[in-house]
Amino acid sequence: MKRNHCPAISVLDPGVHLSPVRNDGAVTSLPAPPILEEWYRRYLDRAELDISSSGVQPYSFAELRRIAGIGHDELDGIVMDDSTSQGSPELRQAIADRYAGGRREHVMVTHGSSEAIALTLGTLLEPGDRVVLSDSLYHSLGHFARERGCEIRTLPLGELSDGAFPDAVLRDTIGPGVKAVVANFPHNPTGLSLSGTGYRAFLDRVADSGALLVWDAAFAEITHGADPLPNPEMLYPHTVSYGTFSKAYGLPGLRFGWCIAPPELIERTFPLRDRTTLFLSPLVERIALHAVRAAPRLIGPRVEQARRNLELMDRWVERHADIVAWQRPHGGVCGLLELPHVADVERFCLELLDRTGTLLVPGTAFDLPHGVRLGFGGAEKEFAAGLDRLSGFLRGARGGR
Template identity: 40%
Template sequence: MSGPLNVPAAALEDWLRERYFQAETDISSSGVHNYTLGDLRALDPGLRDGELDALMFRDGPALGAERLRAAVAARVHPGPGQVVMTTHGSSEALFLALNALVRPGDEVVVPDPAYHSLSALAASVGAVLRPWPLRPENGFVPDLADLRAVLSARTRLVVVNFPHNPTGACVDPAGRTELLELVEASGATLLWDGALTDLVYDHPPLPDPSRDIGRCLSFGTLSKAYGLPGLRVGWCVLPAELAPGLVRMRDYLTLSLSPLTELLAAVAVEHADTLIAPRLAGARRGRDLLLEWARRTDGAVECPVPRGGVTAFPRFRGVTDTTELCERLLARHGVLAVPGSCFGHPDRMRIGFSCPEGDLLRGLEAISEELAGPPSRGEAG
C-alpha cells in the first residue's frame, strides 16, 4: 500500500525490520562489519582529549559542517563548480535530489534490479521509469548497449550504483568512461550512487564522475565501506547552482545534521583508508569462501562473481522462491539472509560476505543443511 507521498513499501526494509534484531548470525548486510565508537576515538587524539566534552549541541550549517565537507572533498576530489553537502545518510541526499530535479512525466533510467531508493523515490514524484536491465543470464554484468537502448530525448536522469547492490556487478574504468559519454551525449543528468565505491576487487575505485561531466550528482555514505551505518551520515557532491534547491527542501525535513555525528564522521573520512583497508581485505577473503562454497554445491547454487560491494546474489536451482528458505534459516539456525523477492528475483538470495568469518561459515553451513534436508510436511518454521 502506498503512503501519503505515494511511496510503495520497501520490501527489503520490511523484511529486515524485526528479523535484524532477532538474528544471531547476520549474513544479510550490504555493508562491511561495523566499527565501534572506541575504534573511532582511537584514530583521533582530539576525541580522547576532551573534544567530545567541549562539543556544543547547536544547529549546524545547511550544507554541513565545514570540517566534514572538507574531508569529503579531499577524499572525493569533486570537479570544478561542484560542492559537497552532508546529509542523513545517502538516502536523504537521494530523496532531496529526486524531489528537486524530477517533474511528473520525466523519464528516469534506473538499473534493474535496484536498491529500492533508486527506483521507488523517482516513481513517487511522477517519473516514468525506464529500467536498464542487468541480465541474470549474463551474470548481471552491465551491458552499455542496454543502457543506450533505453536513453531517449525525454530522459531527465540516469541513476546508477556501481558497484551494484545486490549483485556486486560493476563497470570497469573503460565502461565508466563509455557510460559517462552516453549520459552526457543524451543531455540527461547522472545520479551516481557511490555507496560502495571503495569496495572493488579487480581495479582501483572508480573516480567520482563529477571530475569528467558537469551534469552529475554523486552520493556517498559511511554505512557501507566505512562500517558506520549507525551514524546515519552521507553526502552529495552536486553542481553549486543546484544546492539551493536541495537546501530549500531540507528546510522542511531535517535542517541539518547533529554536530556530534558530523564530528565523528569527519574523523572517519579523514582516516578512511585506515577503516576501509582491513574490512576490504576481510571481504575479499569472505568472497573467496562464498564462491568456493557455491562451487562445492555441484550446481545447486549458481553464484555470479561479485566484482564489488560485499553482497552476492546467487540463484538456487530448483527453488522458485527463497523466502521460505530464509524463514527456515532464521527460525532453525538464527541466520539472517535476504530473499531475492526483495529485488524482484525470488529464485535468488542476497548474501553478505563481509561479516566476521565465523559468522559467514555458520551461515553458509546452515544454508547447506537446509538445502540438503528441508523440513518434512507440517514441520514448524
Template identity: 45%
Template structure:
C-alpha cells in the first residue's frame, strides 16, 4: 500500500457550525433528524443496565464485531458479513475507502453542490476531480447525459449521495442502473453515501449499491435517519479486498470501533424501524410545512421540494450577501441556517426540517421576518 500525502482545504460547513452550533437558540440547519436520548435508546432496544455493566472494555475487531457486521449485511443488501466494516461514523468509512482506493492523478467524478468529504477529499489526495454539477434551474435533477460526458476510460471512481445533501434531490432505480452500467463500461468504482436512503417520501428507497455492483461501495450511518449522531457509528459495505486495504490504514489510526458503541449499535440494528419510522413521519410533515412556507413567500424564497433527506436548499431572493445575512440571522435572531457558500452555491441556504415542529415553525417565522426586513 502506497503512502499518501494529504493537502486538504478547510471545510466551510464545519467552520460555520463550529462557531454557531452549540449556542443557537433555534437550529433549522441540520441534515439529520431529531436526536434520541439514552433513555429512549434503551426503551426502544430493550437494553438492560446489566448488559451494559457486563461489558468488558477489551480491544475490538478491526472490521467490527461479527454480530454487528452480520446484522448490517442482513438488512442492507443481504450480503455476506465479510463485506462489512464498522467505523466511527460514515466519515471514517468514506475517508478510509478513498485513501485505500485512490492515487494522485486518478480521475474522480463528484456531485456538486455536495458535502465536503465527498467533494474535497479526493482532491486532497491529488486526484483529478470532475464535478457532476446540479443546478437549481433544472430542479437540481442529475443529468445522466452530463455524467456520461464526464466519465472516461481513466475514471477511477464516481462518488454519489442520493438522496443528496444539501439539495434533497435523488435519482430513480432505473437511473441508478444506468449509472452502474456506465461505471462498469470503464471498470470504475461507484462509492455511494446512503445516509439518507431511508428518508424518502415519494418513492421507495434506492437499493444498496454494493449489492448491485461488484465495484460498488455503500456507506451509511446512525447520524441521519436514526437520530443518533453522537453515537458516532457508521459502516461501509464493499469488496473484502478493499476493506483489507482499509484495515492497513486503520492500523495506524483508530484501530476499531469501541465495544460499547457496538453493543448499543447491535440493539439499534435489531430495532431499526422503531428508530426510523417515527422520525421519517415527522420529517414528512415538516417537509410539507417547509413547502407551504415557501409557497406563501415566493417573493422571498424559491424552493425545489426535496425528494429525500431532511434538508431543503432554497434560494434567497434579493439578498446580495447570503453569508452576511445568515450571520445576522444568528446574531440578532438566534436562528441557525447554513449559507449555501459552504456548498459552492452562495445564493442559497441549507434549511433542515428533521427536528421538532415547534422550533421549525419558530425558525421559519424568524427567517421570514429577517428576509422582509432585509428587503425593506
C-alpha cells in the first residue's frame, strides 16, 4: 500500500507549508500530518453542516449526566489525585465485564484509542517485522509499522466478497513469519465488514500464522443487517483490540479509549507510558465508568438514528445513481461515496464547502482518490439538509461540465 501524503491540499491552499520548518527555516525530517487530521484542522470550523464524521451525534454533558445518572454531588466529591497507569480497577472491571469476559487484568484505559494504538504498536513493532495492513487503513493503525521500517503486506479490500476474503488471498497475505495483522472491521471509511463465516476464516488464518492480531473495534457495536462480530481476543488470545468513546458512544470530546490484550503485552507498554502521559484524569475515569455502565442507553438511540439516516441515504443514492456510486455499509456510520465524474475529490470537497458550507472528507485521506467519506451518524435534520446541499451542488457541477 502506498503511503499517504498531502501535496494536493497544499496545491489547493497555496502559501501553507505542510512540511515542518525549524526556526532557522530548514525543513525537518518529520513526516507530514495525516490528510484526515489536517483536513479537519483547516476546514471543520468553516462548516455549517458536517456530513463527513465517522461517529454518531455527540451527547452534551447534561444529556450524558441524565442518561448515565451522574449526580453533582458525585462530581464534586472527586479528588484530583493521581491515578494508575493501567486505569482504576473499578473502571477496568466495568470495561472487562462488557467487552473482555470479566478479565480486568486484560484491560488498559487510555487517552482515546489513538493512545492505545501508539502505546502498543509503538512498543511491539521493530524494524524488519513483517506486518499485514488492511487496505485503506485509518492512518494511526498503519503509521507505526511504516515508521518502524517494517515489511508491509496489504490485505486488499477489493477482494472482499459477501463478507469473506478468498482462501487464496488469506494464504498469500497472512503467511509464515508475519508478526502482526492489523485490521478494522467494520471498516473506516467504507463500512465494509466480515460475515460470521468470513470472520472465522480470517481468525483461523491469523491463528495458523501465529501472528499477533491487532483489531480496531471502534465500530463493532454498530452493524446493519447482521449481529456485531465478537471480540477476537476472546477467541484468539494472541490479540490486541481497541475500543473508544469516539464512535458509537457519542462522546468523542471525552478522549477516552482502551485496549484489551494479554497482560504481558500491556506491561510492555508501561515504560513508554511512564515517560509520556502516565495516566488519565480521575474526573475522566469517573465519567467513563458511568458511561460504560450506561452503554446500551447511550449507544442504542444513536444506532437507531444512524439506521434511519442510512435509509434516507439509500433513497438519495437511488435518485443520484447517474452521478454517484455507493456500496451500502455493513457497519459503522460512514461510507465511501464514489464520484465517477469528479477528477479531483479534494478540490470538489473544498468547492462544496465554499459554496454550500457542507463538509465532506476526500477519499485521498484513505488512499481512495475517487470518492469521499460521507457520515450518516449525525442529527437527522442536519443530515437531510446536508444531503440536499450536496445534491444541488452535484447537479450544478454536472450541468456546468
